[in-house]
Amino acid sequence: MTEAAPQTLEGLLGAALGPMALSMVRSRDEVVVEIGRTNIREACRRAKLDPSLDVDYLRCLSGVDYPDRFEVVYHLYSTRKRHRVVFKVRLPKENPTVDSVTQVWRGANWHEREATDMFGIRFTGHPDPRTLLLMEGQEDHPLLKSFRLAELRKTY
Amino acid sequence: MIEPKLQTVDMMLNMGPQHPATHGLFRMVLTVDGERIVDCQPHLGYLHRGVEKLSENLPYEHVLTLLDRSDYVCAFNNEWPYVIALEKLMGVSVPERAEYIRIIMAELNRIANHMLFYGSFGADAGALTPFLYAFREREYIQSVFEAVSGARMMHNYFRVGGVREDVPPDFERRMAELIPKLRRGIEECDELLSRNEVLIARTRGVGIISAEDAMDYGMSGPSLRASGPAIDLRKTEPYSVYDQFDFDIPVGQRGDTYDRYILRIEEMRQSLRIVEQALEKMPAGRIRARVPRIVRPRPGEAYARCENPRGDFGVYVVAMGGDRAYRMKVRSPAFCNLMALPHLLRGSYVADVVLILGSLDICLGEVDR
Numbered sequence: 001m002t003e004a005a006p007q008t009l010e011g012l013l014g015a016a017l018g019p020m021a022l023s024m025v026r027s028r029d030e031v032v033v034e035i036g037r038t039n040i041r042e043a044c045r046r047a048k049l050d051p052s053l054d055v056d057y058l059r060c061l062s063g064v065d066y067p068d069r070f071e072v073v074y075h076l077y078s079t080r081k082r083h084r085v086v087f088k089v090r091l092p093k094e095n096p097t098v099d100s101v102t103q104v105w106r107g108a109n110w111h112e113r114e115a116t117d118m119f120g121i122r123f124t125g126h127p128d129p130r131t132l133l134l135m136e137g138q139e140d141h142p143l144l145k146s147f148r149l150a151e152l153r154k155t156y
Numbered sequence: 157m158i159e160p161k162l163q164t165v166d167m168m169l170n171m172g173p174q175h176p177a178t179h180g181l182f183r184m185v186l187t188v189d190g191e192r193i194v195d196c197q198p199h200l201g202y203l204h205r206g207v208e209k210l211s212e213n214l215p216y217e218h219v220l221t222l223l224d225r226s227d228y229v230c231a232f233n234n235e236w237p238y239v240i241a242l243e244k245l246m247g248v249s250v251p252e253r254a255e256y257i258r259i260i261m262a263e264l265n266r267i268a269n270h271m272l273f274y275g276s277f278g279a280d281a282g283a284l285t286p287f288l289y290a291f292r293e294r295e296y297i298q299s300v301f302e303a304v305s306g307a308r309m310m311h312n313y314f315r316v317g318g319v320r321e322d323v324p325p326d327f328e329r330r331m332a333e334l335i336p337k338l339r340r341g342i343e344e345c346d347e348l349l350s351r352n353e354v355l356i357a358r359t360r361g362v363g364i365i366s367a368e369d370a371m372d373y374g375m376s377g378p379s380l381r382a383s384g385p386a387i388d389l390r391k392t393e394p395y396s397v398y399d400q401f402d403f404d405i406p407v408g409q410r411g412d413t414y415d416r417y418i419l420r421i422e423e424m425r426q427s428l429r430i431v432e433q434a435l436e437k438m439p440a441g442r443i444r445a446r447v448p449r450i451v452r453p454r455p456g457e458a459y460a461r462c463e464n465p466r467g468d469f470g471v472y473v474v475a476m477g478g479d480r481a482y483r484m485k486v487r488s489p490a491f492c493n494l495m496a497l498p499h500l501l502r503g504s505y506v507a508d509v510v511l512i513l514g515s516l517d518i519c520l521g522e523v524d525r
Binding site: 065073075106142147 | 371
């Protein structure tokens, strides 16, 4: 890649997102940006529509249950610019609600439904927030750390 | 001739979860108006086995076996991104011989997977003979898998830093016998089905998705490439030593069911090219980097992705010290491809449903995890 690249990915992200980016860190081959909870849909929209970022591909949307917070992690990719961006949103435990980004990428649909099933994270504005992988009417959220599997007896 | 006062009502047609053509335990509730599909509601989760939850409770090495079984057809390809993610976390670099062995196994697995796709696609269309031809080719490949890893399907062969053990001493001889057989087999399979006019009539122009819609849904693999974008992780985000190989990425033009089918036939030929080059270039040396016996990555996160036969398979690992993962998320290509199913089915006929679903080449084990 010897074409003139005047700005780094961090610079482009900083210019497009402005104060919405709470922190930015380069981790190996991707740039991890923490986005404020109320700004995630706008941040994703800007990442997709900004011609220098051109993030047209939502690769993965995961929920993570940390002791003090939930995190929703968006692994994003630009197929034309070939750069990788990771957005992270922190959610408080007592109210794990965040805007849905299905309006930006339709491919967020089932990932968000899965995060709702597994963690109880609610995505406002989701077109179809039904259970995806669990049984209908199942109230448990299995991937929470508080949901314990039956004890595995250690034999090794 | 429809009488002016005739009232019609959309009918709800349930397909699955027990159904021979849904490629696993999968339920679709179709709303049909006569023969036309108005809407489709997919219902997943019948094969959800809690891989992600189990991975938080089992040591890292044990989780590898879960990934073997999530997409049970592409076992080698599933193990790969997981070990790459752990290698990123531990800062381990893989010896060259191990990379070549990994590539040979992954590409043979791609041929095996596409053969299964070919056989079941023919069966979906009503052609039952290609299924037997496809499985004959798979048997040849699975004998090699058994010789190398000890198992025909659930290999448990890749390790952090390389592979579990070296290839057997008669590997060169086995491959020298296998490659011409596969070459002949691929051509035979192509000849048997690809220019059959019934198949073409049933699949040309059926289930079209545009490139923008496919990207928006997060589709990947041959299902995406059939619509035009030449996105193959082996070329666009090369991993391992794929940048040292000479191969082409077949790309479709119309994004219909036939393109998705014929692309996979061509991919088999390209995989065979890669396998031949890898056998020529494979160096001697270690097959595994020096790694501690119990895998304990430093705290951190890593996301690794590989080009699975079905598409972009990714593994996101969050490590907080210790011998088990804090969180492992599996990005399954079949899951993302299946999201586009309602889009593909709306407007098509009931008779097309099975072929459109088959052309996406899903594996419910991977969709549900």
